[in-house]
Amino acid sequence: MSIPAILKRPLVIALLLIVLLMLLGEALSPGFASRAQILRLLIVAALLGIVAAGQNLVILGGREGIDLSVGGVISLSAVLAGNVMDGSNAGIAPAIVVCLATGALFGAINGLGITFLRIPPLVMTLGMLGVLQGLLVVVRQGIPSGLAAPMLSSFVSRPLFLGLPGILWLWAATGVLMALLLRRTVFGYRLYAIGSNEGAAHMAGVPVRRIRVLIFMASGMFAALTGLCILGYSGSSFANVGEQYMLASIIAVVLGGTPLSGGRGDYTGTMAGAVLLVVLQSILTTLNMPESGRQIIFGGTLLVLLLFYGRARGLRV
Numbered sequence: 001m002s003i004p005a006i007l008k009r010p011l012v013i014a015l016l017l018i019v020l021l022m023l024l025g026e027a028l029s030p031g032f033a034s035r036a037q038i039l040r041l042l043i044v045a046a047l048l049g050i051v052a053a054g055q056n057l058v059i060l061g062g063r064e065g066i067d068l069s070v071g072g073v074i075s076l077s078a079v080l081a082g083n084v085m086d087g088s089n090a091g092i093a094p095a096i097v098v099c100l101a102t103g104a105l106f107g108a109i110n111g112l113g114i115t116f117l118r119i120p121p122l123v124m125t126l127g128m129l130g131v132l133q134g135l136l137v138v139v140r141q142g143i144p145s146g147l148a149a150p151m152l153s154s155f156v157s158r159p160l161f162l163g164l165p166g167i168l169w170l171w172a173a174t175g176v177l178m179a180l181l182l183r184r185t186v187f188g189y190r191l192y193a194i195g196s197n198e199g200a201a202h203m204a205g206v207p208v209r210r211i212r213v214l215i216f217m218a219s220g221m222f223a224a225l226t227g228l229c230i231l232g233y234s235g236s237s238f239a240n241v242g243e244q245y246m247l248a249s250i251i252a253v254v255l256g257g258t259p260l261s262g263g264r265g266d267y268t269g270t271m272a273g274a275v276l277l278v279v280l281q282s283i284l285t286t287l288n289m290p291e292s293g294r295q296i297i298f299g300g301t302l303l304v305l306l307l308f309y310g311r312a313r314g315l316r317v
Contacts, residue, residue, distance in 0.1 A: 009257070010255065010256055010257030010269050010273075011256065011257060011268060011269045011272055014255060014256065014269065014272035014273055014275075014276050015272055017276055018272065018275055018276050018279055021276070021279045021280060021283055022038075022279060024283060025279070025282065025283050025286055028283070028286055028287065029286045032282075032286060039164070039165070039168075041275070041278050041279060041282060042168055042275070043156065043157065043165060043167055043168065043233065044278045045171075045271075045274045045275045045277075045278040045279075046167045046168055046170070046171040046229075046274075047167070047226055047229055047230055047233065047245075048245060048248055048249060048252060048274040048277065048278060049171050049174070049252070049270065049271050049274035049275075050170070050171060050174055050222055050225055050226045050229065051070050051074060051222055051223050051226040051245050051249045052248075052249040052252045052253055052270050052271075052273070052274055053174050053178055053222045053267060053270070054067065054070065054107075054215075054218050054219030054220065054221065054222030054223055054249075055067055055070060055219060055222075055249040055250055055252075055253050056178070056253045056256075056258060056265070056267050056270045057191065057215040057218050057219060058121070058215050058216060058219050059250070059253050059254075059258055059260060059262055059265075060182075060191055060192065060195045060215075060258060060262050060263065060264075060265060061191055061194055061195050061211070061212055061215050061262055062194060062195035062196070062198060062261060062262030062263055063121065063198060063212075063262070064120075064121065064122070064260060064261070064262075065114075065121040065212075065215075065262065066121055066122060066125065066250055066260070067107075067110065067121070067125045067216065067219045067220075067223075068122065068125040068126045068128075068129050068246055069106065069110060069125040069126075069128040069129045069132060069220075069223075070219060070220075070222075070223040070226075070242065070245060070246055070249055071129060071223075071240075071242035071243045071244075071245055071246035072106075072128065072129045072131075072132025072133055072136070072242060073102070073103050073106055073107075073132060073220050073223035073224055073227065073242065074223050074224070074226050074227040074230065074241065074242025074245055075132070075133075075136055075227065075237075075239070075240055075241050075242040075243070076102060076132050076135060076136055076139070076227070077099040077102055077103060077223070077224040077225075077226075077227030077228060078227040078228070078230050078231045078237040078241050078242070079136060079139055079140060079146060079237045080095070080098050080099060080102060080139070081095040081096075081098065081099050081146070081148075081227065081228045081231050081237070082146020082147055082148060082231050082236060082237040083139075083146040083237075084098050084146075085146075085147070085148065085149045085152070086146060086147055087147035087148070087149060087150075088149055089149045089150060089151045089152075091149060092149050092151060092152055095149075095228065096228065099224040099225065099227060099228050100221050100224055100225065102220075102224055103217075103220035103221040103222070103223055103224025103225070104217045104220055104221050104224075105220070106128060106132065106220050107216045107217035107218065107219050107220025107221065107223075108213060108216065108217045108220070109128065110124055110125055110128055110216040110219075110220070111212055111213030111214070111215070111216035111217060112213060114212060114216065115208075115209040115212045115213055116209070129246075133240075136239065136240075140239065146231075146236060146237045147235065147236050148231045148232045148234070148235050148236065149232075152228070152231065152232035153232045153233075153235055154166075155167065155232060156229055156232035156233045157232070157233060167229055167232075167233075170229075171271075174222075174267075175267060175268065175271055178266075178267035179266070179267060179268065182266055182267065183266070187211065187214075190206045190207075190211055191211060191215065192263055192264075193206055194206060194208055194211060194212070194262075194263075195261075195262030195263030195264070196262070196263035196264075197263075223242070223245075226242075226245065227241070227242060230242075248277055251273070251277060252270055252273035252274040252276075252277055253265070253270050253273065254273070255269075255272075255273035255276060255277070256268070256269025256270035256271070256272055256273035256274075257269040258270065
């Protein structure tokens with residue numbers, strides 16, 4: 001492959017932008033590219049990257065599939081996990097089971113509504129987001145509650161192995177799992193086939209409905225896992241903690257080279273997209289801009305990048 005062709009790959013572009021933004025950040029604020037700061041950025045990127053894994057599967061499945069309910073699942077899972085463990089290490093295992101089961105349940109409802117009731121993914125998952133927000137009000141009753149267990153907080157924020165916190169190893173394991181799932185299993189091949197041409201995949205005997213339900217279940221479970229990790233990162237749950245991950249998870253996938261039409265792309269690019277978004281947000285914060293200015297610049301930059309990826313078909317892996 002020629003150098004120009006390599007430089008057009010979304011993953012390469014994302015990595016180059018990350019390097020450039022890190023250099024810019026160091027110039028604006030010495031110490032921005034220090035090891036400690038990079039670790040902090042990677043921890044935040046890991047939180048986004050884990051929920052984006054499920055979003056990646058849904059988008060790969062085509063039919064303009066996106067999951068807008070991930071923000072609600074994250075928030076509900078963080079609240080449930082905090083109340084189940086309530087600051088006790090003994091509650092970690094039950095909290096994990098409760099969170100993953102909750103994510104799988106709401107993901108399955110999304111998938112069943114989309115496949116059997118033929119509700120568009122945008123409408124179905126947006127409606128589910130409203131349901132989840134209502135459940136949050138019922139569960140919390142307007143009062144903050146629940147605490148992270150010390151072991152969970154240590155896993156997310158403190159070095160576990162080779163000086164890296166556990167959440168980065170979890171994210172790396174997620175990357176390996178996704179690579180194997182998408183490129184080395186029948187499920188992965190079928191998912192790409194569905195995303196490329198659902199009708200042809202159905203005619204070829206691919207169980208389209210079952211796989212679509214499974215990818216929405218996976219999206220819910222990855223979102224629930226993110227909620228659990230966010231609880232460990234913050235120490236306690238708070239209302240609507242997952243809202244900021246809803247659109248960000250979609251954008252990270254697209255920046256990584258997976259088109260919203262589905263059928264192409266991989267999770268490695270999504271991981272780079274997550275890091276890119278986090279570094280960009282950190283740069284805007286370093287500039288001490290007011291919230292309105294950060295939102296305008298951040299949103300405008302994302303629109304330019306999305307238009308760039310959307311127009312260049314050759315950039316789609």
